[in-house]
Amino acid sequence: MTNSIEELADADCIFITGSNTTVAHPLVATRLYKAKAKGAKILVADPRQIQMALFADVYVRQRLGSDVALLNGMMHVIVKNGWHNRQFIEERTEGFEEFLKVIEQFPPERASELSDVAVDDIVRMAEYYAKAKNGSIVYCMGITQHTTGVDNVKTLANLAMLCGHIGRPSTGVNPLRGQNNVQGACDMGGLPNVYPGYQAVTVPEIKEKFEKAWNAKLSPNLGLTIMEMMYGIEEGKVKAMVILGENPLVSDPDVEHVRHALQQLEFLCVIDIFPTPTTELAHVVLPAASYAEKEGTFSNSERRVQRVRKAIDPVGDARPDWQIIQDLSNRVGYPMNYGSPEDIFEEIRQVTPSYAGITYERIEGEGLCWPCPTTDHPGTPYLHKDRFARGKGLFHAIDYRPPAETPDQDYPFWLTTGRSYVHYHTGTMTRVSPHLEREMPEVLLEMHPDDAAAYGVQDGDVVRVTSRRGTVTTKVQVTDRIGKGVLFMPFHFAESAANVLTNTALDPVCKIPEYKVCAVKVEKAA
Amino acid sequence: MDYRSVLTTCPYCGCGCGLYLEVVDGRIVQTLPSKTSPVNQGKLCIKGWNAHEFVQHPRRLTRPLMRRGGAQEEASWDEALGAVASELKRVKEAHGPDSVAFLTSARCTNEENYLLQKFARAAIGTNNVDHCARL
Ligand code: SF4
Numbered sequence: 001m002t003n004s005i006e007e008l009a010d011a012d013c014i015f016i017t018g019s020n021t022t023v024a025h026p027l028v029a030t031r032l033y034k035a036k037a038k039g040a041k042i043l044v045a046d047p048r049q050i051q052m053a054l055f056a057d058v059y060v061r062q063r064l065g066s067d068v069a070l071l072n073g074m075m076h077v078i079v080k081n082g083w084h085n086r087q088f089i090e091e092r093t094e095g096f097e098e099f100l101k102v103i104e105q106f107p108p109e110r111a112s113e114l115s116d117v118a119v120d121d122i123v124r125m126a127e128y129y130a131k132a133k134n135g136s137i138v139y140c141m142g143i144t145q146h147t148t149g150v151d152n153v154k155t156l157a158n159l160a161m162l163c164g165h166i167g168r169p170s171t172g173v174n175p176l177r178g179q180n181n182v183q184g185a186c187d188m189g190g191l192p193n194v195y196p197g198y199q200a201v202t203v204p205e206i207k208e209k210f211e212k213a214w215n216a217k218l219s220p221n222l223g224l225t226i227m228e229m230m231y232g233i234e235e236g237k238v239k240a241m242v243i244l245g246e247n248p249l250v251s252d253p254d255v256e257h258v259r260h261a262l263q264q265l266e267f268l269c270v271i272d273i274f275p276t277p278t279t280e281l282a283h284v285v286l287p288a289a290s291y292a293e294k295e296g297t298f299s300n301s302e303r304r305v306q307r308v309r310k311a312i313d314p315v316g317d318a319r320p321d322w323q324i325i326q327d328l329s330n331r332v333g334y335p336m337n338y339g340s341p342e343d344i345f346e347e348i349r350q351v352t353p354s355y356a357g358i359t360y361e362r363i364e365g366e367g368l369c370w371p372c373p374t375t376d377h378p379g380t381p382y383l384h385k386d387r388f389a390r391g392k393g394l395f396h397a398i399d400y401r402p403p404a405e406t407p408d409q410d411y412p413f414w415l416t417t418g419r420s421y422v423h424y425h426t427g428t429m430t431r432v433s434p435h436l437e438r439e440m441p442e443v444l445l446e447m448h449p450d451d452a453a454a455y456g457v458q459d460g461d462v463v464r465v466t467s468r469r470g471t472v473t474t475k476v477q478v479t480d481r482i483g484k485g486v487l488f489m490p491f492h493f494a495e496s497a498a499n500v501l502t503n504t505a506l507d508p509v510c511k512i513p514e515y516k517v518c519a520v521k522v523e524k525a526a
Numbered sequence: 527m528d529y530r531s532v533l534t535t536c537p538y539c540g541c542g543c544g545l546y547l548e549v550v551d552g553r554i555v556q557t558l559p560s561k562t563s564p565v566n567q568g569k570l571c572i573k574g575w576n577a578h579e580f581v582q583h584p585r586r587l588t589r590p591l592m593r594r595g596g597a598q599e600e601a602s603w604d605e606a607l608g609a610v611a612s613e614l615k616r617v618k619e620a621h622g623p624d625s626v627a628f629l630t631s632a633r634c635t636n637e638e639n640y641l642l643q644k645f646a647r648a649a650i651g652t653n654n655v656d657h658c659a660r661l
Contacts, residue, residue, distance in 0.1 A: 177540030
């Protein structure tokens, strides 16, 4: 997030898109309600009429994968009416002229045709957002999990810059992170192209710095992303894998393909707290301590670094992951000798400038938001205050591209996936929690009443859903929360994994798979 | 009776709510929201209120497992870690460091993520490190 969670409550217009906030980020949602109670305009664009849509001043149901068209249409309206922030654009940005050329081509009528959103609604959303004093944008996986994921994000940034809604309190472009420590995993260099603190592995000076700090020779080559790893296995290039606390056999698109790949590994080690479909394929499974059994830190969506504390001893013979990794490292001949997670954190501070000022002692209470370069720095609740990280903010000229797969005669429905309010990710933790499992014990496919009628399907009936990649069987919930011709399925359930169906088509830049759009057909199960 | 109340951070979503785990004689019996956390200010969602329920569940993995023949069997830590280390070394030597790949975890701590990518980069010598953030 460019801004902190609490600031959302003081925005006077919030545009929420691709985020089922009440379900996936309930405590962010409370700030949206607060803002609404204080008179803020709430705008929601989502293929499902999510709970937040019921409170919205404008709710639109855009066609799956048409976000760029919708947003470009809004920006066309803003520019045509002169609602953009000329001073901000002049002083803080570049690339405006190129961007204008593309925006020119999106009069609201065309945007409406592409996105299925009424012209009126496009104009109203544009006006509310542009005329707000402090406009915030909130988004989540509904924006990123597309072949156009990067385009979608850049287009949202265009919108914020166009109106000057960035770099001040209660503004900004705020992605909500799906899992609790996604932010931290990225910050710590859990990515194939960067070391901790987003320092590129391909820059020789940076590589040298880390070679010195770690006393090892490092690879100058970019690593593989998760989907590239799967293809690498099939091409015989990747032979062994270590998977820490992840369950790609439920979470990855096209699960059958992932299973096939992992089965071909010469060696697979999985470190986790529960048995999962992924641990079943492993040659060695190592039992890890859960969050309640170890010390450490998590970094939340607003970049706030907070403490995790040990409440009980690890169950059975389980061990904290850091001890497991340290032991492995010593055994392969690269010595590690940390006495505690705090020791590790002290090293993180040395090599990660944005974390340098954070210590366990300083985050004893509330935690601190990075960047926090020195121990007397108060932390940074909102980014891009006087300037962008790269100097001037860059407008990107982005045209609309349709999703990789769209419905046709054989697969006439759109399918989109997401979370439910009780379950989390692949369900390994929530589905063994009695109070949560009781709320939603099985998967339900959402289907519009008209479609249900056409197929002779009633609430609770069982159907087979098939895409070009696989078939799952699921019960149906008939609801007009979802649009006609579109189906929705949560992805937490291993026994009918939505990701058997989803498409592995990747965004060309950041390699996010297109979970949010694919084409399927439906048959009533006998 | 040993009673402790331990302030920590919710393991579920990216909000990062502060919560207390209430521990009686080594069992976590309840979760309570932190009133002073700037994130949740005394509130939690249904997942947070039940954040303790999975921790001591009987399905937890409690011993290392190794595949022998077709099936996974319990093994000692020494044996299991020894096997992982020697396999990683073998594959690295036979096919080069880039034949090994690592997935770190959006559910593990910063310290653990740091350590695994350092292990991959410094000990094995590959940048094949990713996680499921895109997912
Ligand atoms: S309590 Fe709910 S909103 Fe808060 S971090 Fe946990 S899952 Fe997220």
